[in-house]
Amino acid sequence: MANASAPPAATALTAPSPAAVTAVPAAGAPAALTQAPPRGRAAATANPLYRTGTLPSVNCRPGGIRAGSAASYRTFVTRVVRCLNLGWKTQFRKTDMAFAQPRLRFSTVKVTTPCGRWPTSAGGMYCSSNRTIYIGISRSVLKNPHPASHAQFIAHEYGHHVQQLSGILTYYANSVWRARPAAKLAYSRRLELQADCLGAAFLRQIADTLPVDQAQWDAMVSWVGENGHKNWPKNDHGKGRSQAYWMERGFDAGSPSGCNTWKAPAGRLA
Numbered sequence: 001m002a003n004a005s006a007p008p009a010a011t012a013l014t015a016p017s018p019a020a021v022t023a024v025p026a027a028g029a030p031a032a033l034t035q036a037p038p039r040g041r042a043a044a045t046a047n048p049l050y051r052t053g054t055l056p057s058v059n060c061r062p063g064g065i066r067a068g069s070a071a072s073y074r075t076f077v078t079r080v081v082r083c084l085n086l087g088w089k090t091q092f093r094k095t096d097m098a099f100a101q102p103r104l105r106f107s108t109v110k111v112t113t114p115c116g117r118w119p120t121s122a123g124g125m126y127c128s129s130n131r132t133i134y135i136g137i138s139r140s141v142l143k144n145p146h147p148a149s150h151a152q153f154i155a156h157e158y159g160h161h162v163q164q165l166s167g168i169l170t171y172y173a174n175s176v177w178r179a180r181p182a183a184k185l186a187y188s189r190r191l192e193l194q195a196d197c198l199g200a201a202f203l204r205q206i207a208d209t210l211p212v213d214q215a216q217w218d219a220m221v222s223w224v225g226e227n228g229h230k231n232w233p234k235n236d237h238g239k240g241r242s243q244a245y246w247m248e249r250g251f252d253a254g255s256p257s258g259c260n261t262w263k264a265p266a267g268r269l270a
Helices: 070-093 147-165 168-176 181-206 214-227 240-253
Strands: 011-014 103-107 124-127 132-136
Touching: 070 103, 070 132, 070 147, 070 181, 124 147, 132 147, 147 168, 147 181, 147 214, 168 181, 181 240, 214 240
Parallel strands: 103 132
Antiparallel strands: 011 124, 124 132
């Protein structure tokens, strides 16, 4: 979910898969900036990331998750985020935009962040104000030891960090600032479904080493199609079928080029 009560502190939250985690961007100083991220509508509709081709294939071997083990879950998430850092750092080098790693914070309770309260229905959260990925650790999360679904969820939250660095999240926050309720929900769906797509594009590039086989992927997409919307009664993340559609687009493309939800027809963002 995206919460933009004020443009400087947009919050993005989501639970697109059985695993729920939180992501926060790092506050470390970014690399030397040669070009500021695009501003205005073009930041979303014509972002340079869409022209960067496929994401690099990352040798990502985060290991398994032991059911009920918070320690193994933390290790898994930390390793996947390192893989995400490697992949997206390489992708940003293809543009003139700066890259900075996000911070990562684990929590067993739903903390209050600089972006506001952790919504009840969210298992994870990204806060753009302090660029941090918040990872929720709960009994329900630890009951699901399936690495592929957790990796997709983490990659989704990291997708919000990518949106922040590339100017997309800033455009979103400014757009919803004074928008009517229906328009706010439409903007939120474009933001969240794009993060689904970006996450799946990354998952495609680590599928051989994570690993993710076709049967696992098909099962994940089927689950999301049936259940992905159930935590979001306001429909701010899109129907399950829409989430599944954008996951498939990202996985098929392995590239941000397949993830331009901002120019997609409304029917694909229901």
